[in-house]
Amino acid sequence: MYHTIARTYQTFQYLLENFPINNNPLELRIKPLLYESNHVLYQILLILHQPQPNLHQLKQLFSILYRDDEALEPLVRAWGRASLWMEVTPSNIVQHRLDLYQNIQKYLKRLVPYIKGIYGEEDARYIVPPLYRRKVGADY
């Protein structure tokens, strides 16, 4: 879990170091989400370093992290389309950012079993939005 969070944190660090890219108005909305995610991940890492992590605080932070990503996801995809249509950024750079962003999504999905492990299946539903914890097989 720590490793995945650290990787996610690194990716956000990279995204922020290379931001903004083309000053599309969408970047105005993306920016606070990137900063908040970065900050939240840092806090999570700090908490995980503690011998007795504060699970309540951790829950809040995970909740915010996933909600940030829920908001980011359509904005980032829209930014990708807008950047190509406006022809303001080379397509390879746009694609690179979109790929990095997809990695973040993968990490967040990877974290779900840990979160379920800590908080239980039912509580985890209120922390992690549905599409990150897709489950197959309603029993019909």
Added chain:
Amino acid sequence: MDINLYSQGDVNKWVYSTCNICSIGCGCYIGVKDNKIVGIKGNEDHDINRGRLDPKGENQWYANNSPDRLLTPLIRKDGTLQPASWDEAMNLIVTRTKETLRTIGSDGIAFYSTGQGTLETYYTIAKVGRAGLRSHLLDANTRLCTATTEWCLFQSFGADGVPASFEDVDLTDTIMFFGHNPAETGTVFFERIMERKRRTGKPYIIVVDVRKTLTAKEADLFLQLKPGTNLALLNGIVHLLLKNGWIDKDFIREHTVGFERIQWATEPWTPSLAAKVTGIPEHIMEMATHVIGTTNSLVCTTLQGAYQSADATSSCVAINNIHLIRGLIGKPGSGPLHMAGQPSSSGNRTVGGVGTYPGNRNPGNPKHIKEMAELWNVNTSDLEVGPEKGIEEIVHLMEKGKVGLFWNINTNPMASLPNRQRAKKAFENTFVVVQDPFLTETTEVADVVLPPAIWGEKEGTMENADRTINLLTKAVDPPNGVKSDFDILLDFAKRMGFKTKDGKPLITYETPEQCFEEWKKVSKGRPSDMSAATYEKLKENNGLRWPIDEKHPLGTPRLYSDFKFHTFPDNAQTYGKDLFTGRPRTKEEFESMQANGRAILYDTHYVPSVEQPRQEYPFWLTTGRLVWHWHTRTKTGRSPYLQMIAPEGYVEINIVDAESLGIIPGELVKVSSPRGSINVPARVVDTVQPGLVFIPFHYGTWENNQSANELTVDFTDPLSKQPTFKQCSCKIEPVRNKITISEKQTFEDIAETNALSLEELAKINHMIPPYRADIGDQIEVPLSRTNVEIPPYMPYRNIQIFPHFSQAELPFKKE
């Protein structure tokens, strides 16, 4: 009364109903002769329309009798749709559903329904989709229409439900139509307002729009702003309200939280900044603010000009802010009246077919999920948690192969979705069920088509734009082989074997009325309580506005008259989202706002449109509707009268731009955006401002290449996820033939052969008199030219006739 009736002789009966076209909810009677609908007349006792109907309302019944109605399900076999039995079609859907549940999971099934259905159908979609399939992907074309209404109400007041009603419109001193053109989109409502205006001089009318609409022509004050600058204008207005002290400090203190946020956010929005961004002169903005700041009563309406624009939810929240800081809400003649587009889009939200759980229940609140589980007698864990996904997000999942079954009910997304070529690819990548009475652009990508009953052939209730629940009764039986949406869903539930946790059938009701009785129990105690309503009572009273409960047995004309808002954490319909980023708030964050029954004021921050005109695409493109058609014309296009009046698409371009491009009225032009291009005739007008073009979105089959949505962007508002149809960039080029002047053909000959005047031909070729063309010169002529005149619609029949959309005269002037 519909003139068609005169040709039909006496009708056998008049059947009570409600117009099924737009969100005004006009009461009507359906004329029936020999079990066939032969006409319609307005219900004179109905408060909403007092007997009036508009052309769309009057002509809606033609679709019922249209010879091209589908009378049997269709299944795609070997690439083509072929007739099938109901058993075959439904079994295929069930097999595909089970397979999707097994391989992708519950969120592999998406419902995309409508704003034209009944509450009973929507409620059944909610129950089947949420409790039966346990899916999270329930959306509707209401996403394109009124999702922003819902989100601005959540944000400010904690729950859905427009505070004001049409009754307030009759009482108010001032009305502001913000991005709302009721003269064409809610004509009867507009007539009602204008009738009072003519009688009493009230209300004072302010119109905010990028186009000089028919509504704008009636305004006392018209603010024609630049595209995508709604929020800049509203911030400017709030700045002036605060500066002049035109606020109700007691109301703010007692009934709101967050006032300080408004102050700092609007501080920089001086009249000069707002004027620079919006293009509205400072003195006009000051006049508007003076009226808004000093009026004793105010109703602000919004529609697609606000919802489908940049900063959609923020702009509507800014309007709520204005009402709150002026204390003009919950009082006779005052309150925001965020409109709906379709006849029952609000109803879909209310009963949970789209958006949150039924009865304004919060999908992020464990208590509400538990309540729903108890009401439906299912396990709490069966009901999915968290905010819904919008259609753009669902399209993305379809592109990725993550949706195994997409069930499309009474809507035509292949014509109505923005950037439709992208949507088309996603639909082609998915198993698609389409429920529609006709073949449409969307059935082209369907795997199964189910033919449903239309208005007049089924019963149920609808919710209009001001919370009125109206009844529709069945006038005739549907044609053989056709079933109602409601019955199709019940059949599906039965075949799927959906059960409660006790092993009993999940759905036990069999008729819409029984369903309504169940819904009443679900609604009890919630903001949209309808526990004291019955079908009979709704009919007797010609509709009632929710809540309709013990305390308000005859409904509630306006909400929040006690100034108590739904912002206690356990009452709120959601915990809301950050207004700037759209990030959902956690319960703790919502609690920390400490609204607890008070309305919430927000700082609103202007963000320019995502795509803007530039060298290659120098024009703004905006899309919209005509008075003559509804949406993708599935119904109105089948009325010979409406179709004859407005048969095809066009682009409206300002005289100045037409002049500089050498475009003459009616000539074919190619409009292109980074997404695609269409060919339509040009209508040269002064109703759009220079630099802006307008295309009605009603048109465009796959073949005729007139669909505005070949061009539009699929960016969405961060909160409501409503697409920003109103702003994107485009370019315009005339489509022309080149003719070389020969010995035998003069300039004059070419003009005559192509039915052009000399002046027109000269304009096209950027020539000035004397129009001299020599042998060998190339002369351009339009590839085609169409008469794009549309006869005027007369909103004040018998009273006044306004020419509308008249072609601008373009005399050639020597500089």
